[in-house]
Amino acid sequence: MIKAPFSDDQLESVMGNLLRIGVLLAAAVVAAGGIFYLVQHHSEPVDYSHFQSEPAPLKNIPGIIHETAALHSTGIIQLGLLLLIATPILRVLCAVFGFGLERDFLYTIVSLIVLAVLFYSLFGHAM
């Protein structure tokens, strides 16, 4: 058997570090947006007892990017949360390439199926 140029252990190590960096980056963006948010809204009353859904721009990726570009604090927090949601997706993407490098085609396809489900969730239903 030809030795694969890439092993499961290396793959896991790369993925673990990638996730940690992704989470810390997401937390930094959320915290920055959060400080900004508290400065602007600290003394407003709070009521979350009635669900009324989020405003439209905070519910989809183009809207969130637009809100961030406009330097709205809620948009920046939402961008950080998007980065957070992206970390496990990146992990699966990394597995697709990793298994590909290991020449493990069965698991390259398995990873691609998982990736397709994740993409469907994030992009599949404009509402």
Place this chain on the structure above:
Amino acid sequence: MHIHTLEFTTLLWFGALLAGFLGALTGLGGGVVIVPLLALGFKVDIRYAIGTSLVSVIATSSGSAAAYVKEGFSNIRIGMFLEIATTVGALLGAFLASRISTSTIAVIFGCVLLYSAALSRKSRPMHEADQAPNKLASILRMNGSYPGPNGEIPYHVSRVPLGFGLMVGAGTLSGLLGIGSGAVKVLAMDLAMKMPFKVSTTTSNFMIGVTAAASAGVYLSRGYIDPALAMPVMLGVLAGSLTGAKVLVRARVPALRIVFAIVIAALGIEMIYNGITGTL
């Protein structure tokens, strides 16, 4: 009672910090108490509570992944294969969440809390003895080994279809309730597939983040994820769970585990009660 954003955010952050810390320290996960904390403690609508909890579940899973990888126990093939089941289940759960009444969700949530509390009282089954090779598991190259005191310990995986089916259920609960469903995932791997518990625990953590990400997209597009709620909860749970994991390294905390299990059970009863009386 009227409280202002600054107090509210600070209280939420501390609550989430404590939940993350205790969850990591006891191994019961912090995500499972975030929804009752928000819904019962802070009178937040359960849909916002679920969206917020889901975000904190991803943070905990991804944040602790690096530590788990160092241990070298997780089986990424089993994890990836079962993620087909959990992500499809998670999508199903997220779609169900908008079609089931909030009081029904509260009752289901309460039952899951009671189950998690009950499970923590039982000792985990030990499958240190290797299983007979299973044909499907061999085709899927799921068998592996993990480091033991006297070198690598090989293991074989059994009942793959049953494990896969249970994982669809775990994913559905995760998507419906915004939790990691670690307890159900570990059950599927421990009991059905007879994996060694060290491997099932770390593989479960590997899967939780990906499963949660599958319903997060649906939740975001439905407006369940509120930035002002998610911000303190995500930061608090992340800080708490990372600290808890550091403290955990050598400590065994059976007494704390029992106390936390009782808290979870009590929250479960309160969720069921509030669900039935229709106040959630």
